Amino acid sequence: MQASNDILPATGPAIILVEPQLGENIGMVARAMANFGLSELRLVTPRDGWPSEKARAAASRADHVIDAARVYDDLASAVADLNFVFATTARARDNFKPVRGPVEAGRALRARQRSGQRTGILFGRERFGLYNDEVGLADEIVTFPVDPAFSSLNIAQAALLMSYEWMKSGLEDETKTNFSSPDMMPATKEQLHGLFAYLEGALEARGYFRPAPKKPKMVDNLRAVLTRAGLAEPELKVLRGIISSLDRFSPAMPRGDGSPGDDPRRLPAAAARAAKGTDKDQA
Numbered sequence: 001m002q003a004s005n006d007i008l009p010a011t012g013p014a015i016i017l018v019e020p021q022l023g024e025n026i027g028m029v030a031r032a033m034a035n036f037g038l039s040e041l042r043l044v045t046p047r048d049g050w051p052s053e054k055a056r057a058a059a060s061r062a063d064h065v066i067d068a069a070r071v072y073d074d075l076a077s078a079v080a081d082l083n084f085v086f087a088t089t090a091r092a093r094d095n096f097k098p099v100r101g102p103v104e105a106g107r108a109l110r111a112r113q114r115s116g117q118r119t120g121i122l123f124g125r126e127r128f129g130l131y132n133d134e135v136g137l138a139d140e141i142v143t144f145p146v147d148p149a150f151s152s153l154n155i156a157q158a159a160l161l162m163s164y165e166w167m168k169s170g171l172e173d174e175t176k177t178n179f180s181s182p183d184m185m186p187a188t189k190e191q192l193h194g195l196f197a198y199l200e201g202a203l204e205a206r207g208y209f210r211p212a213p214k215k216p217k218m219v220d221n222l223r224a225v226l227t228r229a230g231l232a233e234p235e236l237k238v239l240r241g242i243i244s245s246l247d248r249f250s251p252a253m254p255r256g257d258g259s260p261g262d263d264p265r266r267l268p269a270a271a272a273r274a275a276k277g278t279d280k281d282q283a
């Protein structure tokens with residue numbers, strides 16, 4: 001069957017395969033996407049390179065998906081322009097992320113798309129799935145209800161199930177859900193990662209990440225908390241302003257300009273009261 005000429009522009013979630021190992025699987029993912037009206041395929045460093053004739057053959061004429069597939073050097077770049085990302089995983093993860101079933105996830109993606117957000121779904125390597133720090137780049141997790149004794153689906157089957165739920169969510173007579181006004185939609189991942197870098201730099205300078213071996217876990221937790229908040233761009237600006245202000249007015253270890261040292265006259269009112277020991281709460 002020939003792919004139709006009037007394929008719709010990519011309005012559905014991007015399907016993001018992290019280091020896919022087999023061209024055949026990439027092709028079958030593309031085919032499943034095309035079956036259910038998805039067309040935006042992103043590949044993070046496919047093991048056997050790209051383009052792949054094996055992928056094209058397995059896609060069974062979903063050529064429009066294969067031809068439009070984009071390759072990225074790392075996952076952060078692949079999600080940079082997205083507002084909301086699901087990670088699919090069969091394994092329970094020890095972090096703060098909400099775990100959804102596929103039906104709920106399909107509906108959530110549809111509602112976010114209707115409110116103008118760009119979304120994506122991550123799939124892991126065939127052999128061992130996604131690393132925890134990769135799941136950490138997503139907002140929420142999707143786990144399919146499967147037999148716990150045999151829980152791992154083939155990647156293309158997993159992509160097929162998610163694509164199916166996506167299409168089904170558009171066929172249902174659902175009440176439209178607007179998450180928020182357009183300027184309060186979640187910031188893009190690139191904007192969010194900018195905040196991570198800024199905050200982590202400020203915390204590093206204050207010796208927050210101690211002892212050093214705990215730093216990766218502390219960073220993961222911090223990022224999970226900030227990701228879960230679904231912060232919009234104006235909210236990121238507020239947080240940046242707060243961090244920069246604390247940076248300037250930390251009497252203990254001043255950074256940047258305007259440090260007040262221990263001069264209470266230059267501290268914000270509450271801090272000045274505390275510094276002078278006149279704060280009633282301290283009595």
Ligand SMILES: C[S@@+](CC[C@H](N)C(=O)[O-])C[C@H]1O[C@@H](n2cnc3c(N)ncnc32)[C@H](O)[C@@H]1O
Binds near residue numbers: 091127130143144145
């Ligand atoms: C073959 S599986 C990887 C298997 C790996 N042992 C694991 O547990 O993650 C390839 C990918 O398919 C998706 N997947 C497989 N089974 C799944 C399930 N039960 N729920 C959600 N995603 C699943 C995930 O994206 C996974 O990284």
